Amino acid sequence: MSGGPVRARFGSWNDGGMSRPLITTVGCCTSTTARIAVTAKHGLSHARLVFRSGEGVFQERTLRLTQPVGSSFLQGSFELEGLAASSTVEYAVAVSASEDGLPSLAQLSDSKGLGRFRLLPPPGQPLRIGLVSCNGGHTVNDHDRRHAMWKRLGEVVSAGEVDLLLHVGDQVYADHIREAWQLADLDDHLTPENEEAMQRLREAFRTLYCDTWQRPELASVLGSVPSMMMWDDHDIFDGWGSHDEVTPADRAFFEAARTTFEEFQARLNPPAFSDSYGFGWVSNGIGLLVLDARTHRSWKDQTVIGRRQWAEMDAWLEAQACAGLKRLYVVTGVPPLHAKVAAASRLLEKLGMTAYLGDVRDSWMAPNNAEELRKLLNRLFEFRKCSPCTEVTLLSGDVHVGTTARLRSRVPFHKRSDLDQPEITQVVSSGIGSEPPSGFIRKVVELGIGSEAVDMYQDLFTGRLLELPGNPDGRVLFRRNFAVLDLGAAGKGGWDPDLNLRVRYFAEGLARPIEQTLLAL
Structure with missing residues (x-):
């Protein structure tokens, strides 16, 4: 088992004036890759993810969300590669109406809403499935x-x-x-x-x-x-x-x-x-x-x-x-x-x-x-x-x-x-x-x-x-x-x-x- 306790706090609330997605879900992962899917409410078309794996430094990704025809919700997925093998990933996501309105890497990485999840264990270790x-x-x-x-x-x-x-x-x-x-x-x-x-x-x-x-x-x-x-x-x-x-x-x-x-x-x-x-x-x-x-x-x-x-x-x-x-x-x-x-x-x-x-x-x-x-x-x-x-x-x-x-x-x-x-x-x-x-x-x-x-x-x-x-x-x-x-x-x-x-x-x-x-x- 890698990393410490895993926790996440996500929802439609604000953290220091930063808008969070309505839904943040961790999808398919490997020991070195991860998918983080987000859904945001109408008007919030840009998303920024900050993350680090293991003891690494925080990095950022910015994504333009897509809006299905007739929908008041926007969606997108962050695909992360080259992560520290079988490590714990710390992350936070913010959304905004424009890319300029997104909080900086420093602001997000210092926010109270950091989530955590573990990548899959190394190949010799069987998966524990819920x-x-x-x-x-x-x-x-x-x-x-x-x-x-x-x-x-x-x-x-x-x-x-x-x-x-x-x-x-x-x-x-x-x-x-x-x-x-x-x-x-x-x-x-x-x-x-x-x-x-x-x-x-x-x-x-x-x-x-x-x-x-x-x-x-x-x-x-x-x-x-x-x-x-x-x-x-x-x-x-x-x-x-x-x-x-x-x-x-x-x-x-x-x-x-x-x-x-x-x-x-x-x-x-x-x-x-x-x-x-x-x-x-x-x-x-x-x-x-x-x-x-x-x-x-x-x-x-x-x-x-x-x-x-x-x-x-x-x-x-x-x-x-x-x-x-x-x-x-x-x-x-x-x-x-x-x-x-x-x-x-x-x-x-x-x-x-x-x-x-x-x-x-x-x-x-x-x-x-x-x-x-x-x-x-x-x-x-x-x-x-x-x-x-x-x-x-x-x-x-x-x-x-x-x-x-x-x-x-x-x-x-x-x-x-x-x-x-x-x-x-x-x-x-x-x-x-x-x-x-x-x-x-x-x-x-x-x-x-x-x-x-x-x-x-x-x-x-x-x-x-x-x-x-x-x-x-x-x-x-x-x-x-x-x-x-x-x-x-x-x-x-x-x-x-x-x-x-x-x-x-x-x-x-x-x-x-x-x-x-x-x-x-």
Whole structure:
């Protein structure tokens, strides 16, 4: 671990007369490079960054921000290279209407608003990854609790325990935008071609991002640890892609959400695949395959990933098969293994609770998604065989509970040897803001999850949830949570000699994290 405690204080406030950006987010980093993305309010078109890495001297960069058509917000990203390897970066950003109005290097470097974040550790040291999803703090009635888990995550980041933060879906909740337009009958004639309406809609999404990410508890985290993000349905609207039909208004909301996802989330990530926001990334012996399961999702067409993303995913996996990765994390947003979907669907339909069917249809095990699930599992087990030194772990969110699981293939071709029992692991952390299921819906979830193996696809693939040690509810963590994944030997900064994965769930109401070691398979 390099550097000291990490902290950041950013927002729309002024520091000695200097205007700060509305949002400052640390994006994709390496051990010597960093990306710092900023969003400013209307009229503040110039930004200045001062920074230093390690014990170096402060430097400055000046940037002209861009303003999308019809937007009252401006954006830009600073790309830093040649930084002191694996050091702590101190920085501050100011914005102004003109370059002449920006504070000097001396003024900014001496300001009270210096933020700090660490670059990635050196190559021999595995990354400690934070896993978060489902930032629905609005679902919490107690205002003091709404962002409590973000505050706790900030403490864990400040203690130097996270190198990279993965946001795996529902970073914002845009459902209320759709509901407001419907109540006002504004979407009756809404289409993607209606540019005047689209500008208003995009601006509503931008305002949502700014309102959500300016919260001090969130801003502190976003400005103090490298982040990568992938969207899910609530970043668009509830159940996107899992409804029977897609209306012109539905498509308009998707296009507005897509534009603002690019402006606020995708710009933090490594280069994406060609027709989706999925991407592959390798660092420190770890591979990340982050799949976009919303852009091409269609219940009617029985697609989740999309043909071209499948092809690019296959090409990326083939390229990594001989790369000597020690761990491959595959991000899917919705977990491949959760409840017994068919039984839950029948029960909800019988009880007339059709409002929840979208959640059931989002599942990989839902009937129209089953073939895509088979393709996903087949590819991952094939990769496991072709890269025998690599452990494979699925990372997901979405379901507002925490779980770990083992998934097994019964396909003979997937065996590494006659004695091999092909298995991969799954870790789910959800949600950092959203409340867990309660009442009847919790009962439905509990009825759908047991200790026995669940058939995932025609008895060729099965999965089983694991007991979470110290969890009052056994296999399912029914508390708001985030997770930290660690592949290192405790306190030594190197790899665990047995390549085991330590998962720590930081859960609301529990003083100590729930810790589980997933043994290498």
